[in-house]
Amino acid sequence: MPKAFALLINGRQFMVAAPAEQPLLWALRDNLGLTGTKFGCGAGLCGACTVHVDGVAMRSCQLQVGHLEGKHITTIEGLAAGSGTGDSRTPHPVQQVWLELGVAQCGYCQVGQIMSATALLASNPHPSDEEIDSSMSGNICRCGTYNTIRKAIHESARRMAEGKPRHAIPAGSGGQR
Amino acid sequence: MSIARREFLAGGAAGLLVGVFFNAPLARAAQLAVPGSATPAAGDPPTQAWAPNAWVQVAPNGDIYIWVGKSEMGQGVRTALPQILADEMDADWSRVRVEQAPTLPKFGPMGTGGSTSVMGSWDPLRKAGAQARLALIGAAAQRWRVKPGECSTFNSYVIHSASGKRLSYGELAEEAARQPLEESPALKGAAQRTLVGKSLDRVDGPAIVAGKAQYGIDVRRPNMVFAALERWPVVEAELLSYNDSAARRIPGVLQTVKLPHAVAVIATNTWAAFEGQRALKVRWNPGPRALQSTGSIFALMHQSVRQPGNVARDEGNEEGAFQAASKKVEAVYETPFLAHVAMEPMNCTAEVSNGHCTLWAPTQNPTRVQMDVAKALDISPDKVLVNVTLMGGGFGRRLESDYGVEAALVARALGRPVQVIWTREDDVRHDAFRPPTVHALRAGIDGSGQVVSWRHRVSSPTPAAQDKKHFDARKLEGSVVDGASDVHYRIPAIRIEQSTHEDLPVRVGWLRGVYPNQNGFANEVFVDELAAAAGQDPFEFRRGLLAGDEPIDTGHGKLYPARLRRVLELAAERAGWGTPPPKGRARGISCTVLDWAHTYVSQVAEVSLENQLPRVHRIVAVIDCGTVVNPELARMQAESAIIFGLSMTFDQAVTIRNGEPQQHNFYDFPVLRMPQAPLIEIHFAPGSDRPGGLGEPPVAGVSPAVFNALFALTGKRLRRLPITAEDFQG
Ligand code: FES
Ligand code: FES
Numbered sequence: 001m002p003k004a005f006a007l008l009i010n011g012r013q014f015m016v017a018a019p020a021e022q023p024l025l026w027a028l029r030d031n032l033g034l035t036g037t038k039f040g041c042g043a044g045l046c047g048a049c050t051v052h053v054d055g056v057a058m059r060s061c062q063l064q065v066g067h068l069e070g071k072h073i074t075t076i077e078g079l080a081a082g083s084g085t086g087d088s089r090t091p092h093p094v095q096q097v098w099l100e101l102g103v104a105q106c107g108y109c110q111v112g113q114i115m116s117a118t119a120l121l122a123s124n125p126h127p128s129d130e131e132i133d134s135s136m137s138g139n140i141c142r143c144g145t146y147n148t149i150r151k152a153i154h155e156s157a158r159r160m161a162e163g164k165p166r167h168a169i170p171a172g173s174g175g176q177r
Numbered sequence: 178m179s180i181a182r183r184e185f186l187a188g189g190a191a192g193l194l195v196g197v198f199f200n201a202p203l204a205r206a207a208q209l210a211v212p213g214s215a216t217p218a219a220g221d222p223p224t225q226a227w228a229p230n231a232w233v234q235v236a237p238n239g240d241i242y243i244w245v246g247k248s249e250m251g252q253g254v255r256t257a258l259p260q261i262l263a264d265e266m267d268a269d270w271s272r273v274r275v276e277q278a279p280t281l282p283k284f285g286p287m288g289t290g291g292s293t294s295v296m297g298s299w300d301p302l303r304k305a306g307a308q309a310r311l312a313l314i315g316a317a318a319q320r321w322r323v324k325p326g327e328c329s330t331f332n333s334y335v336i337h338s339a340s341g342k343r344l345s346y347g348e349l350a351e352e353a354a355r356q357p358l359e360e361s362p363a364l365k366g367a368a369q370r371t372l373v374g375k376s377l378d379r380v381d382g383p384a385i386v387a388g389k390a391q392y393g394i395d396v397r398r399p400n401m402v403f404a405a406l407e408r409w410p411v412v413e414a415e416l417l418s419y420n421d422s423a424a425r426r427i428p429g430v431l432q433t434v435k436l437p438h439a440v441a442v443i444a445t446n447t448w449a450a451f452e453g454q455r456a457l458k459v460r461w462n463p464g465p466r467a468l469q470s471t472g473s474i475f476a477l478m479h480q481s482v483r484q485p486g487n488v489a490r491d492e493g494n495e496e497g498a499f500q501a502a503s504k505k506v507e508a509v510y511e512t513p514f515l516a517h518v519a520m521e522p523m524n525c526t527a528e529v530s531n532g533h534c535t536l537w538a539p540t541q542n543p544t545r546v547q548m549d550v551a552k553a554l555d556i557s558p559d560k561v562l563v564n565v566t567l568m569g570g571g572f573g574r575r576l577e578s579d580y581g582v583e584a585a586l587v588a589r590a591l592g593r594p595v596q597v598i599w600t601r602e603d604d605v606r607h608d609a610f611r612p613p614t615v616h617a618l619r620a621g622i623d624g625s626g627q628v629v630s631w632r633h634r635v636s637s638p639t640p641a642a643q644d645k646k647h648f649d650a651r652k653l654e655g656s657v658v659d660g661a662s663d664v665h666y667r668i669p670a671i672r673i674e675q676s677t678h679e680d681l682p683v684r685v686g687w688l689r690g691v692y693p694n695q696n697g698f699a700n701e702v703f704v705d706e707l708a709a710a711a712g713q714d715p716f717e718f719r720r721g722l723l724a725g726d727e728p729i730d731t732g733h734g735k736l737y738p739a740r741l742r743r744v745l746e747l748a749a750e751r752a753g754w755g756t757p758p759p760k761g762r763a764r765g766i767s768c769t770v771l772d773w774a775h776t777y778v779s780q781v782a783e784v785s786l787e788n789q790l791p792r793v794h795r796i797v798a799v800i801d802c803g804t805v806v807n808p809e810l811a812r813m814q815a816e817s818a819i820i821f822g823l824s825m826t827f828d829q830a831v832t833i834r835n836g837e838p839q840q841h842n843f844y845d846f847p848v849l850r851m852p853q854a855p856l857i858e859i860h861f862a863p864g865s866d867r868p869g870g871l872g873e874p875p876v877a878g879v880s881p882a883v884f885n886a887l888f889a890l891t892g893k894r895l896r897r898l899p900i901t902a903e904d905f906q907g
Contacts, residue, residue: 019428022448030403030446035395036388038569040520041601042451045843048520076388095386102378102809105817106251107385108392108520108569133852140843142520142570143251144820146854148813 005065009034010078020066025049027065028075036076036111040140047139050112051075057119059138076111079118094118097156105143113139117153126157227350229312229358231283232305233262239333239347241268246278247298248289248541249381250519250571251817252872253810256379258298260806264372265306265365268346269333275380280547280563287565288576289541299868307362309353316352317344367804367866376809381567393539393566396526398594402431404587405450405598407457408439408607411682411836415462416440424453433457434590441587447598454600466682467836471613474638474833475511477678478615481636482509486674487653489662490732493670498630502621506710510618510699511897513830514838515611516846517688521569522604527584528594529554534561534585539568539575546581553582554589561585572821573687577609602841609686610831610838612638616661616699620668626711628722630670633661635696640686642679650677655733660693660877663731664700665741665770666722682836689821690876693771698898701767701881705888715885716749716766723768734772740864741768744779744799747862752781752797761785762794765886767878774870776802780819782882783855784890789905791887793823793855798875803865814871815859822879824849829899 004017007027016027023042028034028051040048042061049060052074079092091099094117104110113136120127120135127135132153141149226234226242234242243259255275263273278284310330317335318325321342329336333346346353384390409416419440421433429449434441442453499505526537527550534554540546543563551558568575584597599607614637621630639657642648654677655662662673688694708718723742728735745768749755758764768779783795796819805811828847832839840846880898888894895904 018446026446026448030448033397035391035397038392038520039394039447039522039598041842043601043842043844046520046601080387091386098386099378099382102376102382102813104251104379104382104385105253105813106249106520106568106570107381107390110385111388114386136851140520140848140850142518142572142821142848144817144824144849144854145813146820146849146851147816147857149851150854 006069007065007073008071009073010075016065018065021064023061024051024063024065024068024073025060028060034075034077038108038111040109040112045140046109047112047116048109050115050139052115052119055119055122057116076115079114092118093160094121094152094156097152097159101148101152101155103145103148103152105145109139109141109143110145113141113149117149117156121153121157121160125161127153225351227354229309229353230305232302233266233309235309235313235346235350235353237347237350239269239272239345240274241266241272241333241346242274242276244276244278244284246284246287248543248565248568248571248575249277250289250541250568250575252814253379253807254289255381256377257806257810258302259380260372260375260377261299262302262306264370265303266310267330267332267371268306270372270377272333277565279565280543280561282559286544288544289571303364304362307364308358311359311362312353312356313346313349315356316349320344320352373804373806374808376807379810390567392521392569393526393537394521394524394569394596394598396537396566396596398526398528401526401594401596402443402445402591403447403450403598404434404441404443404595405447405454405600406436406439406441406583406603407454407459408603410461411463411467412684413466414464417460417462419457419459421457423456423458427452427456434587436583436586439583441583441597443587443591443595450598451600463836466680469682469836470834471514471832474613474678474681475615478613478636479509481676481678482615482617482634486634486636486676487651488672489653489655489658489675490671490673492672493630495630495632495670495672498670499619499621499632502629503624504622504710505619506622506703506707507617507619508703508706508896510616510702512614512695512698513898514613514683514685514833515688515825515829516605516608516831516840517572517574517611518605518843518846518848519568519570519572519574522601523574523580523599524597525580525584526594526596527581527588529585529589529592532556532560534588536561536563536581536584537566538563538581539566540578540581541568541571541573541575542578545576546578549578549582550585554585572689573691574608576687579607579609601843605840605842605846606838608838609640609684611688612640612685614692614695616696618699618703620703620707622707622711626713628666628668628707631664631666631668632672632674633664633696633699634674634676635661635699636676636678637692637695638678638681638685642677643684648679650679656692658696659691660696660771661700663734663736663770663772665729665736665738665768666704667725667729667738668722682833683838689818690873693769694825694877697767697769697877698880698884701769701878702884702896705765705881705885706894709888716745716754719745719766719768731772736770736772737777737864740801741770741777741779743864744768744777744801744862747860748779748781748797748799751799751858751860752783752795754781758783763886763890765882765884765889767882767885769874769878771870771874771877774802774874775865775867776800776869776871776874777864778875778878780875780878780882782879782886784883784886786890786905790902791827791883791900791905793853793883795856795858796879796882797858797860798878799860799862800871800875801862801864802869802871802874803863804868805861805863806868808861811861811871812859815875816857818871818873818875819857819879820849820854822876823853823855823883825899826880826883827853827900
């Protein structure tokens with residue numbers, strides 16, 4: 001029988017009984033019912049499954065549950081609440097901007113885009129177009145919302161700088177892959 | 178009419194019924210709760226809600242439920258269609274609850290494709306809204322004992338201005354149910370519309386950014402298991418035997434199930450199912466189709482365009498005019514097999530019990546899934562219910578029914594709910610690919626630079642050829658010449674011919690934009706070649722070919738060159754055509770019509786070469802798709818279509834060896850990423866009140882605009898899609 005791993009997700013601890021090499025993506029979706037994180041390629045190529053691990057954007061399809069004990073994992077379900085504090089019904093400023101600018105088309109990639117964008121802004125509060133492009137290049141949007149995403153990241157940066165953000169933003173670099 | 182067109186129109190106006198009373202709906206879904214959601218939605222309409230027709234219900238509390246019979250895949254139908262109905266009804270938009278229609282008879286046949294959602298629903302939904310509004314007025318007038326003509330409506334109220342009385346729609350719902358319904362209600366004119374033309378927010382927006390939107394892959398049913406399938410490597414390969422002992426040793430794997438064309442691994446979670454699939458050992462007899470490869474398939478197409486084909490259009494004396502022309506231009510173009518790679522891999526959830534099958538399907542084609550599942554299970558279609566979930570993209574792939582049929586077969590074998598989920602590799606390998614084409618064009622130009630003849634021969638293994646019962650290769654197959662026979666230029670002698678081949682080793686299907694993408698690519702690069710041969714500016718040359726306001730009769734519809742001329746001129750103006758481009762860059766232009774979508778598009782691409790690699794910096798598109806229901810959604814759709822067109826311009830191709838597709842995932846079937854996304858400027862120039870289609874029309878003109886720009890930049894004429902790194906090296 002598989003061992004159980006203690007995973008710290010969105011500020012809460014969950015016991016996940018799974019083989020050590022099972023990707024985090026499937027632990028989230030199938031073991032824990034956190035289906036906000038999406039499956040797109042299973043190979044680290046599309047970014048649909050992006051979550052934060054200790055504040056860094058990572059591809060959950062490439063992370064094994066056996067290696068994650070003791071790490072702080074944030075999924076889209078926990079993003080609104082920052083790092084476990086605050087009112088979870090108030091969206092993260094990036095989610096708010098995403099909504100106002102109507103970024104999503106089918107929306108399937110957008111959770112991953114938002115997770116990558118929030119990690120980028122946490123490490124680089126005023127990214128240039130080039131920095132956005134290189135930081136977001138691991139996130140595919142088959143619906144082609146790239147230009148609106150770029151706009152939304154700039155707008156989020158502006159708004160988050162305008163005063164202290166209402167929520168703690170996960171620390172860490174906006175590193176990809 | 179081609180198969181493509183028939184199929185796409187299946188979900189159009191013909192399927193909509195109005196003027197019938199119905200009982201309370203069985204469907205569950207509410208605004209922001211999501212179609213196909215496993216939990217009952219809080220917004221279920223109360224049973225006493227009044228339903229003047231299948232598409233709208235008014236509850237006594239004033240909530241207005243609007244049913245959407247089209248599938249949401251990002252194009253915004255769950256917003257735009259209710260917007261049309263609510264406008265005509267003068268409903269308070271903040272009280273509108275959007276519901277997703279499942280396959281119940283009252284909704285008629287349902288399918289989403291061919292850019293028809295808005296244009297096909299425009300009349301029926303306006304009528305449905307107007308009927309409801311008139312009945313509400315009738316009820317108020319009766320209560321007040323005044324003439325209906327003295328009443329008006331505004332924001333869910335009926336108002337009698339002479340007396341200052343007003344009643345809300347909710348208060349009137351019960352009495353409205355006793356009012357007769359107007360068979361042909363008068364409809365609003367453009368000036369009276371309050372919601373149409375506004376950029377209302379997507380109703381699914383909040384759920385999407387919160388990660389709560391439920392796609393097919395997110396459906397969860399009590400006692401549900403997951404399945405991954407190892408399918409035949411080549412169409413019609415024979416399953417000889419399989420060994421599942423390694424698969425069954427994987428923790429979480431429960432059992433395997435044999436299907437006619439696949440072996441299913443059943444597991445308690447997705448990953449175990451995937452691992453089980455990988456551990457399966459299946460022996461196949463690949464059969465005769467495995468002898469084919471991309472090379473042999475293209476060789477057949479090239480051979481075909483060297484000979485006469487089935488004639489789709491024949492006007493004037495093409496042969497004579499060509500032979501007499503002072504300049505003769507000939508060129509051959511190629512386009513490849515393509516995969517759809519919707520962001521959400523194929524999947525479907527099914528449950529079979531007591532002879533009934535219920536599906537939760539991310540599908541563009543609920544009715545086809547219903548019919549094909551019924552056939553596969555040998556039950557009648559009314560025993561199959563398809564709930565339509567949100568979709569992570571469709572692009573035509575989800576017009577097929579394979580994912581539904583498989584899920585139903587596995588669910589029946591198991592006797593418990595199952596979600597069949599495809600790996601990305603399965604999704605690519607077992608796609609119904611966009612078929613390849615070869616085009617041979619020739620044209621004659623006279624001494625004054627006029628085009629006097631045009632011949633286009635196109636060969637392609639059309640999806641229609643897979644319907645063995647109805648297909649006859651010696652007869653004209655309209656789908657293949659879609660966009661070729663309706664070439665949008667005024668030329669005195671035109672001949673269009675078509676040929677096709679059968680029995681491919683892979684399935685082929687429809688992809689966003691269908692054959693007008695390939696034919697439009699060939700037309701618009703060829704016209705550029707003609708302009709160069711005639712020594713004329715490509716923009717002015719096209720303009721000349723679009724002279725006159727008389728519509729062009731293509732044999733199955735009318736095209737309006739004046740509308741195309743207008744978008745062409747506007748695109749040129751906005752892109753600065755005729756002014757020098759930034760250093761190191763060049764511009765190319767295209768103009769295309771999707772005749773069945775009644776939409777006219779012109780695009781200008783600005784390109785450069787960086788380290789011998791082409792780069793697109795800017796695309797300006799001017800679009801006449803008639804009245805725009807929701808400008809912001811429309812702009813996003815147009816941008817989406819252009820990015821889609823760019824993806825297929827660069828690097829995308831599926832190749833086949835020994836009958837098997839050679840691509841697997843995004844590393845060998847790439848899609849455009851953010852750093853490659855150019856600046857895109859969209860401008861709408863409505864040329865009619867009636868809305869046209871938009872999801873597909875801008876796709877076709879992207880590749881030719883880029884090809885033509887690269888010619889302007891380098892003098893090198895490319896004629897094959899996609900552009901690859903080798904094209905500009907050495
Ligand atoms: S699913 Fe993880 S990167 Fe694509
Ligand atoms: S919005 Fe559809 S894939 Fe990005």
